[in-house]
Amino acid sequence: MTTQESSPRWHTLAGPRPVRWFLRSARSLLGKKLFFLSLLLVLALLFLAIFAPLVVPYQPLKTSPDEQFLPPSSEHWMGTDQFGRDMFARLVHATRLDLMISFSVVGLALVVGSLLGALSGFIGGKLDDVLMRVVDILQSFPAFILAMGMAAVLGNSIGNVILAIAVAYTPYFVRLTRGEMLRVRRLEYADAARCVGVSPWRTLYYHLLPNSITPSLVQAALALGWAMLDTAGLAFLGLGIRPPTPEWGVMVSEGAKNILSVEWWTWLFPGLAIFIAVFGFNGIADTLRARVMREE
Amino acid sequence: MSLGFYLLRRLGLAVITLFGVVVAVFLLTRVLPGNPAYVKAGPYAKPEQIERITAEMGLDKPIPVQFWNYFTDLLHGDMGVSWSTSHPVREDLMQRLPATIELAVAAFVLASLVGLSLGILAAIKPGSAIDQAVHLLSVIGASVALFWLGLMLIYVFYYKLRWVPDPMGRLDVLMEPPAGPTGLLLVDTLVHGEFQQWKSAVGHLVLPTISLAIVLTPTIAKMARAAMLEVLQSDYIQTARAIGLSTARMAWRDALPNAMIPILTTMGIVLAYLMAGNVLVEMLFAWPGIGFYAWGALMSNDFDAIQGFVLLIGILYVFLNLVIDLLYGVIDPRIRLA
Numbered sequence: 001m002t003t004q005e006s007s008p009r010w011h012t013l014a015g016p017r018p019v020r021w022f023l024r025s026a027r028s029l030l031g032k033k034l035f036f037l038s039l040l041l042v043l044a045l046l047f048l049a050i051f052a053p054l055v056v057p058y059q060p061l062k063t064s065p066d067e068q069f070l071p072p073s074s075e076h077w078m079g080t081d082q083f084g085r086d087m088f089a090r091l092v093h094a095t096r097l098d099l100m101i102s103f104s105v106v107g108l109a110l111v112v113g114s115l116l117g118a119l120s121g122f123i124g125g126k127l128d129d130v131l132m133r134v135v136d137i138l139q140s141f142p143a144f145i146l147a148m149g150m151a152a153v154l155g156n157s158i159g160n161v162i163l164a165i166a167v168a169y170t171p172y173f174v175r176l177t178r179g180e181m182l183r184v185r186r187l188e189y190a191d192a193a194r195c196v197g198v199s200p201w202r203t204l205y206y207h208l209l210p211n212s213i214t215p216s217l218v219q220a221a222l223a224l225g226w227a228m229l230d231t232a233g234l235a236f237l238g239l240g241i242r243p244p245t246p247e248w249g250v251m252v253s254e255g256a257k258n259i260l261s262v263e264w265w266t267w268l269f270p271g272l273a274i275f276i277a278v279f280g281f282n283g284i285a286d287t288l289r290a291r292v293m294r295e296e
Numbered sequence: 297m298s299l300g301f302y303l304l305r306r307l308g309l310a311v312i313t314l315f316g317v318v319v320a321v322f323l324l325t326r327v328l329p330g331n332p333a334y335v336k337a338g339p340y341a342k343p344e345q346i347e348r349i350t351a352e353m354g355l356d357k358p359i360p361v362q363f364w365n366y367f368t369d370l371l372h373g374d375m376g377v378s379w380s381t382s383h384p385v386r387e388d389l390m391q392r393l394p395a396t397i398e399l400a401v402a403a404f405v406l407a408s409l410v411g412l413s414l415g416i417l418a419a420i421k422p423g424s425a426i427d428q429a430v431h432l433l434s435v436i437g438a439s440v441a442l443f444w445l446g447l448m449l450i451y452v453f454y455y456k457l458r459w460v461p462d463p464m465g466r467l468d469v470l471m472e473p474p475a476g477p478t479g480l481l482l483v484d485t486l487v488h489g490e491f492q493q494w495k496s497a498v499g500h501l502v503l504p505t506i507s508l509a510i511v512l513t514p515t516i517a518k519m520a521r522a523a524m525l526e527v528l529q530s531d532y533i534q535t536a537r538a539i540g541l542s543t544a545r546m547a548w549r550d551a552l553p554n555a556m557i558p559i560l561t562t563m564g565i566v567l568a569y570l571m572a573g574n575v576l577v578e579m580l581f582a583w584p585g586i587g588f589y590a591w592g593a594l595m596s597n598d599f600d601a602i603q604g605f606v607l608l609i610g611i612l613y614v615f616l617n618l619v620i621d622l623l624y625g626v627i628d629p630r631i632r633l634a
Contacts, residue, residue, distance in 0.1 A: 034435070137316035140617075141610050144572030149324050149606040152594050229441055233576055236443045237591055252444055256580075259447055260455055271444030279439035286435055 038283025049096040058086035060093040060246040079265040090246040102227035108166040113173025121181030135171040143168040161240035180212035221285035225278040310618040317610035376600030385604035394479025396585030403508035411513040415520025434514035446507040461499045523555035
């Protein structure tokens with residue numbers, strides 16, 4: 001890593017810097033073992049989620065009463081569950097669903113949170129006061145408990161789980177982006193833009209927003225992992241996604257009923273899938289954060 | 297600014313936040329699209345029944361009136377009645393709180409001991425094998441689903457090895473829990489001199505505590521490492537090093553007290569994990585605390601109970617964060633000026 005590369009020069013006047021910064025960092029991070037491993041795991045899961053459901057010969061919901069609790073074999077790679085359903089087929093379909101949910105949650109929270117935070121920091125005044133009070137109140141609950149309460153009230157559906165967890169996460173992104181916005185709007189290039197007559201909205205959108213979003217992007221990688229754990233946690237409690245839908249948390253909770261017998265594969269594999277996915281996102285977030293902190 | 301004034305100001309802010317918490321819990325159940333009366337009446341209710349329940353719950357009144365009723369009830373300590381236990385929700389929660397506190401404190405203490413030790417070890421030699429191992433362990437610990445971890449522990453230590461008793465509840469089924477005085481079994485059994493029961497209580501506490509602690513440890517280790525690194529690089533530690541103090545003495549006696557402030561400020565995150573994890577662990581181990589109660593309430597659409605639980609967690613969380621704030625205001629005089 002050369003010194004030229006490591007000095008951030010985002011406050012020039014063009015282009016969505018964070019994207020380029022992200023790619024540049026990713027390239028120099030590839031040497032790092034943890035980052036590489038994490039990236040590999042996430043890519044493998046994405047691959048599995050996209051293609052595996054197309055080639056797995058079993059249906060995730062197809063029950064076969066005479067094939068209950070078969071141990072893992074070449075026929076059923078991860079065995080079968082109490083209804084004779086193929087665990088591997090359920091697992092890969094669940095991968096698709098869980099990835100979809102956590103990307104939706106984080107996408108929603110990131111976009112809404114960052115925009116609100118940027119506006120709040122940029123405009124200030126009454127809007128800022130009101131918004132920050134709302135954020136304060138939402139953050140006076142642990143996120144999982146807030147999501148739990150909302151999921152309970154909204155009722156069980158995939159859309160409601162996404163909504164409940166996204167609302168619980170949005171305050172983090174509001175705060176992060178607002179903090180950055182308060183910092184960057186006082187920098188020289190913001191004055192420069194104003195002096196040459198760039199309109200405030202244009203300044204906000206093209207210059208300030210791209211420069212205040214980096215912490216939120218790092219947080220987003222972390223939040224992808226949280227979203228998986230929280231979705232699965234809610235499902236384990238019986239909230240949000242319900243059996244027989246193939247979802248990791250649902251699968252662990254169905255398998256947990258057989259905990260005191262030999263059928264360990266019914267709960268081990270879906271939990272392992274959660275672990276691999278969350279580890280992947282955490283590893284990426286961890287390395288990115290270390291990098292951002294070093295640059296600052 | 298004097299310490300007294302600082303404490304007063306923080307208290308005032310906490311009262312405002314508490315009011316916000318009450319408003320949020322109220323809005324959660326009254327304004328969100330789901331209609332509590334529908335939920336309460338169940339899926340097969342006739343329109344007249346729903347109408348009657350709506351009137352009973354006061355849901356036909358304007359929102360501000362509803363809020364006023366809810367708020368004044370709360371001030372009188374009335375959180376509604378749970379229909380699955382048919383007790384007042386407040387009594388239910390207060391009766392179960394000691395079990396939760398016992399588990400939460402045990403997990404918090406264990407996680408703090410392990411987390412601080414690991415963080416300090418990692419910070420003493422940054423970049424060393426120990427540091428990297430701690431780093432990897434903390435990423436792993438932060439990636440495990442708590443309920444799955446609990447299942448694995450049950451499988452290995454109960455089902456396979458039989459090292460721990462039946463992972464259900466706080467005592468063996470046949471034992472009569474001692475009556476009072478604290479509700480904390482580890483204390484109560486000793487007070488009554490029931491050594492056999494004390495052993496059973498410890499046995500039941502081990503697995504849920506370890507499950508929760510494993511999930512809390514990475515965060516504490518990470519915070520401790522960062523805080524210690526910063527302190528270890530400061531001038532007075534360099535001096536201590538130059539004088540020739542031992543590394544252990546320097547870390548524990550000189551560096552740690554100074555690193556405690558940044559560690560304390562981020563303890564709120566650990567508390568949030570603790571409270572969220574608590575629900576999952578209590579459900580998994582049938583631990584008769586407020587988390588298990590909340591889970592039962594969720595399963596039976598016991599509306600007042602769910603609302604009461606979320607409110608209690610909000611209040612506890614605000615209160616504990618206040619304690620953290622006050623603590624570091626006391627520890628570090630500079631904070632009071634801010």
